[in-house]
Amino acid sequence: xxxxxxxxxxxxxxxxxxxxxxxxxxxxxxxxxxxxxxxxxxxxxxxxxxxxxxxxxxxxxxxxxxxxxxxxxxxxxxxxxxxxxxxxxxxxxxxxxxxxxxxxxxxxxxxxxxxxxxxxxxxxxxxxxxxxxxxxxxxxxxxxxxxxxxxxxxxxxxxxxxxxxxxxxxxxxxxxxxxxxxxxxxxxxxxxxxxxxxxxxxxxxxxxxxxxxxxxxxxxxxxxxxxxxxxxxxxxxxxxxxxxxxxxxxxxxxxxxxxxxxxxxxxxxxxxxxxxxxxxxxxxxxxxxxxxxxxxxx
Numbered sequence: 081x082x083x084x085x086x087x088x089x090x091x092x093x094x095x096x097x098x099x100x101x102x103x104x105x106x107x108x109x110x111x112x113x114x115x116x117x118x119x120x121x122x123x124x125x126x127x128x129x130x131x132x133x134x135x136x137x138x139x140x141x142x143x144x145x146x147x148x149x150x151x152x153x154x155x156x157x158x159x160x161x162x163x164x165x166x167x168x169x170x171x172x173x174x175x176x177x178x179x180x181x182x183x184x185x186x187x188x189x190x191x192x193x194x195x196x197x198x199x200x201x202x203x204x205x206x207x208x209x210x211x212x213x214x215x216x217x218x219x220x221x222x223x224x225x226x227x228x229x230x231x232x233x234x235x236x237x238x239x240x241x242x243x244x245x246x247x248x249x250x251x252x253x254x255x256x257x258x259x260x261x262x263x264x265x266x267x268x269x270x271x272x273x274x275x276x277x278x279x280x281x282x283x284x285x286x287x288x289x290x291x292x293x294x295x296x297x298x299x300x301x302x303x304x305x306x307x308x309x310x311x312x313x314x315x316x317x318x319x320x321x322x323x324x325x326x327x328x329x330x331x332x333x334x335x336x337x338x339x340x341x342x343x344x345x346x347x348x349x350x351x352x353x354x355x356x357x358x359x360x361x362x363x364x365x366x367x368x369x370x371x372x373x374x375x376x377x378x
Contacts, residue, residue: 081122082349086330087238087265089218093125093152095324095349097331098342100139102130106337111138117339119146121346125331127154140181154188159197167206174210188218190241195225204236232259243270246322246361256328265330271323272316276304306360313354320348322361
């Protein structure tokens with residue numbers, strides 16, 4: 081495992097972080113085994129994004145075996161679809177989180193997607209008060225929209241979580257670089273986007289006509305077919321390896337449901353992208369952008 085500085089916080093986190101999302105099929109023993117596998121792979125950064133009893137119980141048992149100072153634990157704060165995330169709700173969430181897990185404090189509390197969830201000013205003040213009480217060390221915000229960008233630019237957060245992957249365009253890349261200029265830690269989400277996961281979702285550019293392929297030797301250049309056709313690599317592995325090449329990222333968030341899966345993802349940290357893959361990614365992204373422009377003009 082490799083480690084990177086988490087912004088200007090003075091701590092180092094593993095290059096990949098494990099997001100702990102509710103998974104109904106996993107029992108507490110399954111969560112315990114999954115987190116042990118992550119720890120044994122060198123992962124020290126985790127984010128709770130679920131509240132199921134099985135998750136909390138399994139995670140609490142696993143983390144109790146490690147010195148707290150060696151862990152970087154975050155908590156995702158989400159509002160409901162029809163109700164703003166109020167200050168009292170935030171206080172109760174953090175209080176219950178610390179009480180149920182016995183962690184003592186959270187290294188990071190992240191407000192989720194301000195473009196979909198309303199956060200009154202009092203909510204942020206409550207989080208700052210919790211930081212003052214040393215129950216939370218750092219504040220973060222997650223998202224990708226206009227309100228999210230305004231929160232990032234406000235100077236009130238030390239970290240942000242945002243989508244970043246091999247299909248990301250200049251907007252996403254500029255967002256990451258702007259955060260770096262503010263000395264914010266950047267956590268990459270969605271490293272393996274749905275649009276690139278299978279053929280049925282138009283993940284790949286359409287093949288040129290047979291006539292064009294015969295007359296134009298570059299007709300096939302620029303597609304994402306290499307994600308399926310690179311020997312010894314899966315599409316998921318290539319996507320993760322690419323995200324890990326971005327030095328502006330403090331960590332790339334992943335999810336897993338089995339120890340074998342998290343061990344395989346952790347192993348990618350030590351692998352370099354296949355030869356020529358970086359060039360193929362740039363050509364594919366350029367071709368996709370040009371296709372989108374042509375579609376808008378049509």
